[in-house]
Amino acid sequence: MPAEKKICLSAVGLTKIFGFGSSKTLAVDHVDMDLYEGEVVSIVGESGSGKTTLAKMLLGLLNPTEGDIYFQGVKRDISSHKKKQEYWKNIQAIFQDPFSSYNIFHKIDAVLLDCIRMRGGGKLPKEKKVELMTEACSFVNLKFAELTNKYPFELSGGQMQRLMIARIFLLKPKILFADEPTSMIDACSRATILDFLMQLRNEIGMTVIFITHDIGLAYYVSDNVFIMEHGKFVERGSADEVILHPKAAYTQRLISDVPKIYEEWDLSTV
């Protein structure tokens, strides 16, 4: 690990307001954050605390009402479609619902071929492309020969989410947003998905941002944890510090709400 950590993405005073007039909702409230290269970060909060909105702004899917985003020290410019495409080569996402993340009319080959094309491999011979796709699928323990010519609905949720990781394997982005990647699949496949994600991170050294309400997961995977309440970070720090010795009242409440197996779970606090 190099002593000097480089900032790869930072947000300054990021704000998002939905609606106007009396129905104005402040979803993200002047958030400042720095993400360093190669670290794993979790953003934890209840539903409706603005985690996903923040991620969408950083991804460039939503325009912030106020504030700036700096990518590798330079102010991000995604004003045109071409620049956006360029940006998305470096920053990618896995979403919560694998069933709605795919175009249902596109076969799985097309999904993976798109990724190869995005990396500038559009002109490669067909054998080479198949080889790349097979490699990506075997990374996540899927067999490409079984997937080819299939549509996304023919796969199970866990398989779809693994295919999502295969996509990331092909794209090799610098930053990956994982928006509740395991909340729709059962606890058993969760371990598999996390395993692959962490392997992938070690392989290509990307920054991973987990957006989750599963505190156990945040504690397990991340170096740093950000706790979000009503569009603001109420606590940030290393995982051990935040989860085991929470300071903010909100964090303490959140952690007391998680069912535990070694400690008593107090039901009277709700």
Added chain:
Amino acid sequence: MAEVTLEVKELTTKYITRYNEDIYAVDHVSLKVEEGKTLGIAGESGCGKSTLALSLMGYYFAPLHYTSGEIIINGQNITGMDPDHVRKSILGTEIAYIPQSAMNALNPTRKIINFIEDVYQAHDFYVTKKDIYDRARSLFETLGLPAEVLQKYPVELSGGMKQRTVIAVSVLLLPKVLIADEPSSALDVTSQKMVIKMLRQLMENDLISSLIFITHELPLLYNVTDDIMVMYAGQIVEKASAKEAVFDPLHPYSKGLMGSIIVPEQGLRDVKLAAIPGVPPNLKNPPPGCRFAERCSYCRPECRVMSVGLRKVGHEREFRCLYSEEELRKAYLKEANQYAR
């Protein structure tokens, strides 16, 4: 000895696909729930947990079909009853069910109170609207739900509130047994805790006498239930008390499941997550031997051919493996020692 509210003997139910293939999703399942007890059912997706829940109600509709076995609710054998009779006089009054996606269980075009009126009407309870309203309000108040909810449409409620409303509606007719099928899997931790608290309240206020709780989240199961039943490929693979099932699992599959627990507690960051490789078998033609043999790291050649029955350990504990208890413990110990080195 406490009274047995629900007893199931060798229940087998099947799905008939459109190609006329039989899929036995619940295969010779026996269970017993005593009054005041909570039974948890754990397992991966596709293990037959939800099908078991549907089968327990005795109300079958295609493609789910009854094959054999007995269901006895509160001393009343409901197998072979006329489905219409089951729906009118058993469902809701003897046994009730909270569906997995309770978010979508409410009719978006009707207010909650109208929905409650429908429930009464469907069960031939001829009571006045005023009566229904009063009953519903007192129930909602006991359960800590605001009475204004009754006059609202489902869209006006948050996810956690919708879930709690569905639970309250499901106990309107005071059932003996309540089946909760993943009641909290789509909720965040705080709403989840509220739902669990409410289920506890139901038990404490004697609105229900036993609860069957289905989920794949083991820390939650451990905190809610008295006994845990682990299902795999339509069969019970282990039955034990909650403590034994989580801290001292015997069946290799339960052991694998317990390895996937993540909780935010001291020291658990360094534990290696153990994922079970592979996927559950296709139940169209299940393997002849142990159904878990394909994925089991302790598998022996005879595991693949010999059919395995439930083995009894001690008084209440059962597991389905060719290995005996001592052999399994020895194998686990050996593996643990390997890790340590």
